[in-house]
Amino acid sequence: MKLNRRAFIGTGAAAAAALQAPNVWGAAHGRPKVVVIGGGAGGATVARYLAKDSKGEIDVTLVEPTRQYYTCFFSNLYIGGFRDLSSIAHSYGTLASEYGINVVHDWATGIDRDAKTVTLAGGAVLPYDKLVLSPGIDFVDGAVPGWDLNAQNKMPHAYKAGSQTELLKAQLESMPEGGRFAMVAPPNPYRCPPGPYERVSMVAHLLSQINPTAKILVVDPKEKFSKQALFEEGWNRHYAGMVERIGPDFGGDKVEVDPGAMTVTVDGVVEKVDVCNVIPAQKAGRICEIAGINDGNWAPVDGHSMVSRMDANIHVLGDATNQGDMPKSGFSANSQAKVAAMAIRGELTGSKVFPAKFSNTCWSLIDTDDGVKVGASYQATDEKIAKVDGFISQTGEDAALRKATYEESLGWYAGITADMFG
Template sequence: MKLNRREFVGTGVAAASTLAAPIVHAAGHGKPKVVVVGGGAGGATAARYIAKDSEGEIDVTLIEPSRSYYTCFFSNLYIGGFRELDSIEHSYGTLAAEYGINVVHDWATGVDRDAKTVALAGGGSVPYDRLVLSPGIDFVEGSVAGWDLNAQNAMPHAYKGGSQTELLKAQIEAMPEGGTFVMVAPPNPYRCPPGPYERISMVAHVLNTSNPTAKIIIADPKESFSKQALFEEGWQKHYGGMITRIGPDFGGGNVTVDPAAMTVDIDGETVNADVVNVIPAQKAGHICDAAGLTEGNWAPVVPQTMQSRMDENIHILGDATNQGDMPKSGYSANSQAKVAAMAVRGALTGSRVFPAKFSNTCWSLIETNDGVKVGATYEATDEKIAKVDGFVSQTGEDAALRKATYEESIGWYEGITTDMFG
């Protein structure tokens, strides 16, 4: 059954209560089939929970091009020298071996919503009864004048984990004495709201030790940013006058880059840079747009089930979604995946579906043992995932509390990656 947007929005409230009726699956016989596209915090979690909790009643296929997954969260700590690269690298072996998930290392290139199949770059297609899309982000073409993906080796974004993160770290370490690092920060909304500013902290940590006369410039199109008071307090405390942020009032949103010349023009003033980290405006991963599931740059979903508002047989998770108040983060994607997994099992096996609950916490490291955090709990309403209450670290906290916050983040990382990959 296909529903238009208005009709499907109206079914959102009832969805959780009606999912207990099993559907007749596409193959007509055998087990129902779930295909998950994207093996990150949303997709890997959803695949694992569907396979684990259905106890073999559902065939689960996970489509992910990378054989090794590097988490974007904690990649800044690798840049800062607090983690080794292999500590943020994870494989899909346990999902296949222990949970029976069919892991396909290929690109999903399209979705035939009528035939209920996912096309693969390597040829052929995979049928589904329910499809879970968790493709993360892509970049908005032309959002930073002078930059496109062809320039990512000269001016890396490093906003997808892996080789880009390695490249940016190497460039920072190779900066000449007294050199200049420039970040072009993204406009809202984007993946991991505190992420660019934690990255600045980690770059400053490296340079403060090895290149203390270097300068860091942030060209920022936003009036304010996540945990701003905490970051600015920490930068002043630990890094003196090393960091300069140029906000929109002073031209931070009017930027042109020249990768060949390694220059950044900020509101008419040219900066000669040694390293330029361009983090462009972002949108849902391409597969969402290719499947006709986006409005503008993001994919709208029904909060109670994470179902697409365009297609009730598709659930969308994480950074790609327009869901309401939750930030785009690994924690959010993991939380949403568990809600979607429960909804999928209810639809396909008749298992009980409980009311959706969501939570998120984002930790950031400013300097050694100086950790801060922000977080909230959320509930599903008819219109959106709505914030219920929240918390944030305070300026002026003592060193013991900040160290405990950092250590808490280490425990969370181990916990969420185990939750994702088994």
């Protein structure tokens, strides 16, 4: 029997039970166990590659609380009206049924590094030989005075996709005529460097369709941002007079909010707004802190294998890492997951391991068929993951090239989600 082709247990109560608790068949037969926490671009990919390439030699358990995963990448296109929400939603059924992965829908609440176990909120304890953490981001407490998670329904962050994305779009659609949208942008480093500015573009596109006299205020603590010349060129071309950005020279780094009054205070000046998107400073998902593998807000890793610099049995992927030159993106996490899977499989089964190489591309949509991109290739050094070379779209490109860039991004989305979820 091919162990990686084990049938996922039917439907109804049996299927629910299989999702709630890991299959313990491997414990009796001595297969090495890998537990993966987090089912996004890093976690889902590493789980799939470990199961697929080991051909059942490794027992893989994926712990992810949500049954439906919404990609943060491309969520801005839902806000802009270019996609519906279901198009960025993905389930884990294929990983279970086709690859024999034990998919457990629960929260990981504890890690005992000495005993090599993970404790889940439901009470289960999962033993591991290797642990992979790919929890994405959490927010730094107090990063924006006046805002915390209790305020996320009044001033959504929408930087974890799903209900927050849906809420922000609904608020935008309900803005009064000629109203004002504000975004509080995050400081470096954060998930998806071009993301806030693609969001500004998509908000502007939506408002230009339904509320053309509305205004957008961007309050930004950074002097410069990813693809700045491309975004500013696009805003001037497509949304002239709609977008105003306040950088640190004019108080963009001195901001506080009042969700009850719907105000944003910039360097002491109070601005009344109708909708406010607060994207706070970020840190590694909390399970990294629980595991004790953070150095400050992020988890340092060795780029050759994505192994934690604090525990040789834990690998960390994606947004949560401090790894060097790669941006925090879905493409990066997917690329890192393949390196980690190869390293883990080599250690557990003796398979061949090749030198680590990585790549990343981030596409952004500015307006209909106006796509831009930035990307690079990377290699591992003993100090970090180092950038080798890069590319970026240029200002002044013709419409045919911009359309081709957008269409390229659609192909990439289809490809990466298939690579993640099978």
